[in-house]
Amino acid sequence: MNAPTALSHLAPDVHQRATPDEFIADLQQRFGAQCSTALVVREQHGRDESVYEVPPPAAVVFAQSTQDVADAVTLAAKYKVPVIPFGVGSSLEGHLLAVQGGISIDVSRMNNVLSVNAEDLTVTVQPGVTRKAVNEAVKSEGLFFPIDPGADASIGGMAATRASGTNAVRYGTMRENVLALEVVTAQGEVIRTGTRAKKSSAGYDLTRLMVGSEGTLGVITEVTLKLYPLPEAISAATCSFPSIEAAVRTVIQVIQLGVPIARCELIDHNTVRMVNTHSKLGLREENMLLMEFHGSPASVKEQAETVQEIATDFGGNAFEWADTPEERTRLWTARHNAYFAAIQSKPGCRAISTDTCVPISRLADCLLDSVTEADAAGLPYFLVGHVGDGNFHFGYLIDPTKPEEHTLAEQLNHKLVARALNLEGTCTGEHGVGLHKMDFLLTEAGTGAVDMMRTIKRALDPDNIMNPGKIFSL
DSSP states (O other): OOOTTTTGGGGGOOOOOOOOOHHHHHHHHHHHHGGEHHHHHHHHHTTOSSOOOOOOOOOEEEEHHHHHHHHHHHHHHHHHHHEEESSSSSOOSSSOOOOOEEEEEEOOTTTEEEEEGGGGGGEETTTTOOOHHHHHHGGGGGGOOOOOOSOOBBHHHHHHHHHHOOTTHHHHHHHHHHEEEEOTTTTOOOOEEEESSOOOOSOOOHHHHTTTTSSSSOOOEEEEOEEOOOOOOEEEEEEESHHHHHHHHHHHHHHHTTOSSSSEEEOOOHHHHHHHHHHHOOOOSSSEEEEEEEEHHHHHHHHHHHHHHHHHHOOOEEEEEHHHHHHHHHHHHHTTTTTHHHHHTTTOOOOEEOOOOOOGHHHHHHHHHHHHHHHHHOOEEEEEEEEEGTTEEEEEEOOTOHHHHHHHHHHHHHHHHHHHHHHTBBBBBSSSSSSTTTHHHHHHHHHHHHHHHHHHHHHOOOOOOOOTTTSOOO
């Protein structure tokens, strides 16, 4: 493993369970070259985009089918060894880390689009398929899958963390867009939840239970998703504002008037500067809204004119339009690379990120106070937000060799989350709980609700082998 950084002692408690040699031997006998114990492979599967560093898993199984996953989990259940699903490794909250040892099941080779049902607006895929691959597979049918968390994440990982992203203001999150799942349980049994029908009243909603469970209840091996017709017309625009408050007030007005805007992203002036440097753009280095409108040419024109009028009332200026696919792609690629632009702005740094979400009417109160605190602390940060649905992200940039910076970032993070909860918001709008937000979940949901979650976990996974140590402690 790489030499530990000064942050290692700040990782959650690590309770490594012994991994029996007999278990590894059984895995290798069943999977052959699909099972690796090489250190470099284990290290790759033992870290994500979070700041935590813990020992890597004891082995990695590269599953190629549902049966592979079921066999691996059955063996793990026999020896009571933890199992951690792995997609593309883009988690920000420590979901993938082997805090109690065990094995990683990599589903990236399960990357087939199994069926496209254009007439019903559905597609069924394996969990390792990425969102861009889904859209490539269905665009010839005039359809698209709108959930866009930025990274080219795997569909299985997006379902497991209940991801959303830039289009959520119009199209919702993974919760609204997953119709059915195939899941391998903690006992190695393969079950199906939901159907391709648009609705059902049949029994407990196991699909919604699994969506957002972060691998703690089972391994997702198949996902059926909703699709949408490609808009007849799409237009994107940027608009600069003299202050963050002006930009946020514009957004609140747009949403409260019911304008069906498809995307509405806030980028503060610090982040615009970072993005310009990283993506070689020439955006005005002011607080900015990046918006997108979908619909017929007439409706897109009407939406854009309405938003431009509202923005002007709040001091918005320098509207710039991107109507061609190439121009829009360039803008949104730059937005999606904001995280990496920020990291590269301070060589060697790591980011402590958060993703609170509040009711749209409370967005200005939460965001402006958080900006004031961050500026007063003097710690470099970036700020982006899917502000159309009240969701925003701070990333505090810290030197990993200076624990005092990590402590300061976490203090800012705690204050921000406490403020969001006091405003009837949530500690995580889309990243999930993982390791980083376990204490916040307890504050948000309360002891009774978390105890109910524990009861479900113990009932479905009595030996606690499914991604243990995440969401809540047992």
